[in-house]
Amino acid sequence: MNADPTRSESGSVGDLGAQALADSRKLLLRAGDLHGRQLRNALADRTEAWLAARARTLGIDEGSGFAIVAIGSLGRRELVGYSDLDLILVHDDRYPDRLNEVADGLWYPIWDAGISLDHSVRSVPEAMKVAREDVTAALGLLDARYIAGDSDLAALMISSVRNLWRAEARTRLPELIEAAQQRWHRTGDIAHRAEPDIKNGRGGLRDVQLLDALALANLTDGLGALDPGRADSPLREAYDDLLAVRTELHTIAGRARDQVRAQDADEIAAALGVGDRFDLARTISRAARITSYAVDAGLRTARNAVGRKGLSRLRRAPIRSPLDEGVVAHGGEVALARTAIPGSDPGLLLRVAAASARHRLPMNGPVLTRLAAYSAAIPEPWSPEHLSDLLVLLASGHDLIGPVEALDATGLWERLLPEWAGVRDLPPRDAVHTWTVDRHLLETVAYASALTTSVSRPDLLLLGALVHDIGKGRGGDHSEIGAELADGVAARFGLWPDDRRTLVELVRHHLLLPRVVIRRDPTDPETVASVADRLGGDASLAELLGALAEADSRATGPGVWGEWKASQIRGLVGRVVGYLGGSEVSEPVPLEDRVMELARGPEFQVRVEPGDGPNMTVVTMVAPDAPGTLSKMTGVLALAGLQAQSATINAHDGLAMDTFVVMPRFGGPPDRQILRQRLIAAFDGSLDVTMALRDRAARRSAPVRVADAAVPVSRPTAPPRVQWLGRTDATSDGIGPVLLELRAVDDEGLLARVTAELQKLGADVEWAKIATMGATAVDTFCVRLADHSDSARAQITAAVLAVC
Template sequence: MANGEKVSANGEKVSSGASDLVRARDQLLIEAGGPEGNGRNARLDPEALRQAMVDLFELWLTTKGHEVGITADSGLAIVAVGGLGRREMLPYSDLDLVLLYDDVDPQRVAEVADQLWYPLWDAHIKLDHSVRTVPQALRVAADDLTAALGLLDARHIVGDEGLSTLLISGVRRDWRAGIRSRFEELIAQTETRWRRSGEIAHRAEPDLKNGRGGLRDIQLLDALAIAQLTDAMPGLGPEVPGGGLKQAHRRLLDVRTELHRVAGRARDQLRAQDADEIGAALRIGDRFDLARTLSDAARTVSYSTDVGLRTAGNALPRRGLARLRRVPVRRPLDEGVVEHAGEVVLARDARPQRDPGLILRVAAASAQTGLPMSATTLNRLGEDAPELREPWPKEALNDLLVLLGAGRGTVDAIEALDRTGLWGRLFPEWGVVRDLPPRDAIHTWTVDRHLTEAVAQAGALSTRVARPDLLLIGTLLHDIGKGRTEDHSLVGAELAVSIGKRLGLWPADVLTVSAMVRHHLLLPDTATRRDLSDPETVNMVVKLLDGDPQLLELLHALAEADALATGPGVWNDWKASLIGDLVRRCRMAMAGEELPAPESIPAELRRRAEAGGVHVDLEPGEGRYHHVVTVVAPDTPGLLSDAAGVLALHSLRVLSANLTSVGESAIDTFVVAPRFGDPPDPGLLRQELIRAINGELDLGTVLARKEREAGGTQRSPYAQAQPRVFWIETAEPGRILLELRAEDRIGLLSRLAAALADAGVNVSWSKVVTMGSVVIDTFCLDLGASDTPQRRAEIEEAVLSVVPPQQPKKTSEADTENGSTSVF
């Protein structure tokens, strides 16, 4: 070609000018269907695009190197590290290069470096560069752990290959020789990175490169393999769920490649607004399908990293007095199970081929002791252990209960079994919920991880029930029906029957576990949606449970474990008191005792109500930070809105509200929690409530200003939840329950009450439950003969007009830089 032009792998002309390199890269992205693509050209998949990028940059560097005199006998060499060194060049990755030289005039080296770097800088290609002799580069690697890890990926591009070989072999030799003294620093650096970037599998907007389970961890495993402390794929081959570490690596790379292509720039953090587009481009599905794929890949990498670090630590040569210590003793833990070198392994005489229950004994020993299961042991069990016959032997069921009742150790043990395919062998139904992302914003974990977290919580509650075995099994299965189009409680109840029979439970116990799964939402839903003083509420629950007090007891404990495993703030003192009150009333009904009547109004409050005027009292509540505010005032439209607004004005978060009328006055009782500090003086609350009632205090304007000062609507990192309204029928004609699920905002209850008042709706009572950043507010409305679909639609529109809407998808780069995060 004329003028030094070459032809790239895709047929494009590439000259030695870096601007041509950029144009060729952009053309590749167009042909790959990138941001400027028209979609009519054949689309390169992410792996092919990465290879094309590698070929393109190598061609340019080779051409430019020859042009400036970097030849085989020049004493100069270009070495690539980073993405180009690993042959993982992403569309907008930094170009990491080292110019090596030996016995070359420094002035000549500087001229060559300028001829290499300046064209790249002029073309706005991000460049990380250095110019060194081989000894200098080795010293840098010896002094800087990050530089050493980067140089382990070094690869010769052009020039004196002998120089490149000296560097690459020297770095790897020194790495192997010095790993013993650097291992603790390597662990500390890795844990710091994990704390800073979080877990990819359970992060709303994960860092694909630096997060736990990301690409940096795969590079860490490669570094340990180069040090000859472990192999590059410890513990997980292609036969395990998800295809093993190699497949997980490719999936992470593919998503990050597509993220670069969609964003049009280098990016490591996958943001919510890009998730649907990336999922569709990779033919994975929507953002939930993408989240599931990433969770699977990241948890596979995390497990492999744990195994790799543990194996490497055990393989390190001992030093000092440690050399004189005897070989670690094999301590028996159970039949065929021993502890060795800090891991749970098989005894020498164990025969997995003849012992199908060995898998559960190993896992139970691991959960109880907190010791990890050896990857070699898990692989051997996967290859040799036969299937458990159905129904399971009693010993196997007992080992399962030991595993489930071990608290926090349960989570790690089940995770290890699941990543290696053994848990799915015991519970084939688990595949549907494995890595399934939550659809509700208040959930922290994937569905399968939520189940194991709930079991860990239930273990701490086992002494509160007469059948802790059923509590553990029912908790493990309570969401097993998710991931299907039907009601997950009904599907799960059917699955629980087949699983219970497989486990060898008695028929009556199978029915109890199935009922636990079917009704696991009954108590929290009823306690937060219904009037507990209404006998019909209690009778409904008792009837659904067939009057079974044991089932009621199990559901009570399951409700707490489920909430504790859902996310921060979901279980709180107020919710506990609501469910506890409902359970107490149901027990009395089941025992044939007379249900308590609604609490009578204290004489002093009744006297104040009859006397008229405005009164405000503030007293300590049941929780440490809870307070009870009682408002007595003339029963006028908008009183609830005014009272709730005054509370919000003083940063008092309303946890519940109870409304009662006495003659011409209303008695509103609020359970509140200060967002910070101590509550205000009740006299001040009274003064401002009077001003609000008289129209002298514009609460709408003041609350809006307070919200702006607090940073908008204070939206959570999961702020993609669509606000929803549910209508729930009652036994009384014309009386209906309106339940709102939405993100919280300052003064939300005040706004809702005002919207209902403006719509001409009479609110008989209300319940407010705050779970983290999400509220579930239930209002009992007296609509009478006006209860029509059209009337309900009007009320729903009025309510939704004052709640935070679903966050719109942002398109501009400026918006995405400063926008709030959200679950994808």
Template sequence: MVVVGLQARDELPGGAKDLVRARDQLLDGGDSRNPRLDAESLRQALVDLHDLWLTGKGAELGITADSGLAVVAVGGLGRREMLPYSDLDLVLLHDDVDPQRVAEVADQLWYPLWDAHIKLDHSVRTVPQALRVASDDLTAALGMLEARHIVGDEELSNLLIGGVRREWRTGIRSRFGELVEQAHARWRRGGEIAHRAEPDLKNGRGGLRDIQLLDALAIAQLTDAMPGLGPDVPGGGMKQAHRRLLDVRTELHRVARRPREQLRAQDADEIGAALRIGDRFDLARTLSDAARTVGYSVDVGLRTAGNALPRRGLARLRRMPVRRPLDEGVVEHAGEVVLARDARPQKDPGLILRVAAASAQTGLPMAATTLNRLSEDAPELREPWPREALNDLLILLGTGRGTVDAIEALDRTGLWGRMFPEWGAVRDLPPRNPTHIWTVDRHLVETVAYAGVLSTRVARPDLLLLGALLHDIGKGRVEDHSVVGAELATQIGRRLGLWPSDVRAVSAIVRHHLLLPDTATRRDVADPDTVRMVVDALDGDPQLLDLLHTLAEADSLATGPGVWGDWKASLIGELARRCRLAMAGEPLPQPDPIDAELLARAEAGGVHVDLVPGDGRYTHVVTVIAPDTPGLLSDAAGVLAMHSLRVLSASLGGSGEVAIDRFVVTPMFGDPPDAGLLRQELIRAVQGELDLAKALVKKERDAGARTSPYAQAQPRLIWTDTAVPGQVLLQLRAEDRIGLLSRLAAVLAAADVGVLWAKVVTMGSAVVDAFCLDLGGGDTPQRRSEIEAALLAVVPQPEPQKPAETDIDTGSDEIY
């Protein structure tokens, strides 16, 4: 044992006041005789110092190996994490010793510490008494799990330490619920360290108490002490996060010269400099990374522990959880998203995004073992990305709150940064503006979640989501983040495989994402010059204007409370309205031309169904040529859905009395069915021998949580008159569900509405459909209203609002 920094190294004076002087000598080091210790060395020196004093005092009081007495340390000293002003937590154990003798020893041990004003948490117990306390008091049990023998009868200490740990393992099943409840209550009180201006390093979410919780679960043999993360992940994993939190807390004690767990803004610069991290913003970034790493590991640890709890009674007879397919190579098992048994990550770079998209859609977490396997085995996506990978990314981005947890898990395990290397510049980057409550990377993901709710306001929800994800990607650099971000967005858009026009659109969104809010709040929106300036900046593009208008709201909502309000919304709305009038609208959808070969086959008559490989690895093109009878579109789309073929896009038209419909589809899992089978099923459906409505209900029920009947965005229908009397264009923007196109077509057929042509596009989890309808002489407002109500009845609707739950407090708006 070596006490660094003490002038007298061979022996420590016996008085507790000398202990305090020795501690202060360690804290005040900074000269050649007594150099200043770094945080880790200081903790070790303090452990050595207290061990030395207690060992000497114990020997002085007769606490020896055969005395029937032992001193056991819990808390920081027990964990060998002694901080400058931490409480001293000690237990005096005794076995068959005269009570008067025990009392005398206790008084002579405790009173010197009290007289020296050392904060002491103490108890005097036999081993059975201590075990009873541990069995009755969860907090006491957690403390005793960290117990360490200091001096005296080591066998007595081992009886306590071994007994507590043994009873903890055998009784964890009955105490697990209380343990989880206690953790959640602590998080509500302490807030999230990663996003709090003045975080509680000990009790906050992602803090040192959470690391102790993981250690307790590891002792119960329910999980690893560092679950879900290895040393190669961003930030260095759990070990590095633990050390960083301890170092900051150590310096906080040293700066404050008192026990303090909450990092104050005025101390941050001094602590950052002492740890050679940098200024307060650098310190905030370091803490955010550490806390989010710990937070992710705690989520994984609690989930793993819950699944590993031993079963009793009838629970032992339950069947093992089934593996329910979610996507190609992805299944649900035991409440987690895992890889299918036949998945081959080494040969399937898109598997990462399919796993994440399934997790976001279902709300089920990705198993830590799955993420680790993907991290080790999955290859890089080639550039440009395959279309299927881009679509899975859009599904991931379009699922609302599910997006946040899924991206956080990918980021903590290094997978998100692999796909988006530019993310490293904004990861855990603290905001410079006090109105922001999130780190920059979390703000981007929060903006995506809000944009998903607003996605039906725009004709291109995919561009809105990508713009939301990237709008602040240029931060963390010296140059204007909008200019830098636009360049990065171009680079990323090309990597994702976007069309050149879409790459330009995403880049323009990032470049001008502040144009509307800055202009509306700083200039006169009624001034024609203001309108002209905005229109010129956007090159007169009404689609870009709508995207920026919607993004402005999502960005403000994701910034913090009070940033978006009626005043700001009205100013931006009025500016957008005037600019839209100046731009004079946007072109309406037009039908795609029909291939001459398909026209020739249509003239031959009969029912034809072809299925050929598409451009992507998992896409196929299904062509249906059949007599254009009422309900054909519903039957064709229903047969595809019944066979787990998801429609990515469709062009529906015809020639005379023959319908020619082309669908680009992807199997939900496995291989597509044979074209001959699809043809037989279509003929049965047309002849009324196949109840597609019933089949789709069963299909959706079997899919379970993956296809919730609820949506996050309000569906939107837009009616537009055409130049031909009785013909109208109906545009639908909504969230997808199994068999949606079939249900929509069935509604139109039941309403005796002819579909002249249609264009259907699925963008991630959203659909943007355009139908050219023939209403004949019955085009009245009442009929349109009836059709609209019937269509909305089969479209996913937002879930009814529940009473607001108490969110974790993020603290004051000021960032240290």
């Protein structure tokens, strides 16, 4: 057996000076014989041996009134190549005249040897004071471990600090959570970063240590949080994987570093035997996902475990507040209603996720487990109702990321989108990208949600953002591969053939506009004609590509989307759309024969029929055609909790004959007789629909309280837009009707409020096409104006925007 070059003939490294310790550490790292836990143990053994020997030299022994205690990585025996030594010299105040001499004798040799040192000198009361005043210091002290000297004194300090933490952790939980959130804000998510900070990032080593601190106070589980009682729990494995990466990172970088940089990744992967840098990235991402999921669950458990004080103790137990059909808020989480049966309700999963994003509440862990075990598959092709619920989720901005991550952690997201497996944890190929491919797709969707009112097809924009890079990681041109995959996705989601083609072309050409503005003159008529030809003369596709280019760029990383790029792409889109003759103008939908038959019936009629989806209903209303009829009809529907997904508004023989496709949020189809009675009451004046809706909104304006936590309503980011599309069939006197298009985030009663404003300002609606695409309304009204002046239109525009 070869002699250990780090040891002298006379004994262990502990018998030598601090420089020998430093040299010993360097030789261990350069030799490359030890890896992982073996390397960490060897580094810790040599360091502790030297500290023990130095303690004896300084007279720090049993009963001396001095003790050396390690915290941080040495305290956990997780010392890696260039970790700081975090040491505390504990004293009992009996020998103040020796304190400086002992401290200097301990610290100066370490400094002189060039070893990074984080040190302090504390009495037991001083250690407790620091733990009480600084939550970060308190967490560090929980790792304290005796190294040398007075063991009773060290044990007293360690037990005192831990008992103090157990006593005060409940009151300090908000401070602890705030500190963690600030750290996450600085360092970001490990699971999705191209160059993650595996120690401090969200889902990193410090988060598991946070869980252990909460477990010490009996507020949650520690390393067994995902599978209590198992030494090989997923969380333990995730922690070990991240620790192994950090160990090799220090060795390869030759310095203290916690961010895995691209240039070191292949070497780290080789040392760990996990393949190349892309395999390493997936290993890190998988471990971080497990940790993030555990810390989210742990913090919720801790919050629920903290007792209420004062008058709050007298409050009733958390109530179950309905959020959607089969979905409730309970205890600050999204849960299932008692009557919900996942096995017989395929859309329940989507409604749970959409409610989580819309109300910014986490999904209950047992609910996710139940859905994973028993949720029924959504029949293919999806119904419009199921697609609508997915679009509501996608339109939630950055609030969609948490629910999707939770679904992905439990295998539920891949059931909805099997193609996701190919991009999960996939690192980017170039440094300009901040995120892994899967997170980049979600970030793109989030940015696209703010642009939904800038396009005529917000549903296709969101779906295109979700799958535009789905072809990456499969070899070949990811745009072409992605287009093929998008075709299958579109078929599964039940898109109409024309929409299916648009989604495919949106994925195929999602890089077209950015490339054109870099390589060619976007103002050149030949360039404009070439782009229009590439897009098959589809002005709507050009519009979608412009919005997707913006969302994609913003989601890529800082500085990718700027003023120059914005002006170039937006200008090119405008010129292409103009070259193609502008966007398509809506026209009235002819009345169906079955609706025309109602003209021969009573003056007020309501027909209720099943729709395409299990919870969709078609409501046809007939009433005298007069100013305000549409606002009364839509108000009656809103009061019944019915949100119009689409509608056709027409008149015939003095009657308004309007058909609405509605989706009740709760319960079964609406009662036809109740709708008819309310419609009649709205016309005879006994029911003021506008006032009733205003009172209803006032009652709902305050946040719903669930377990002392407010449940906010959705806060949309897409601004409402009103466009005047010009006259239709204008007469010779120039006073024909005009088209007004509204694009806005939909909510209950929006259509009723808008039509009431139009009536109030003398804009008579002759016909309308109403469409709600997920969470975005794209409504076109053909109105006859009493005043066609610019000021009159501006007044109408301002009034409509004010009620959105």
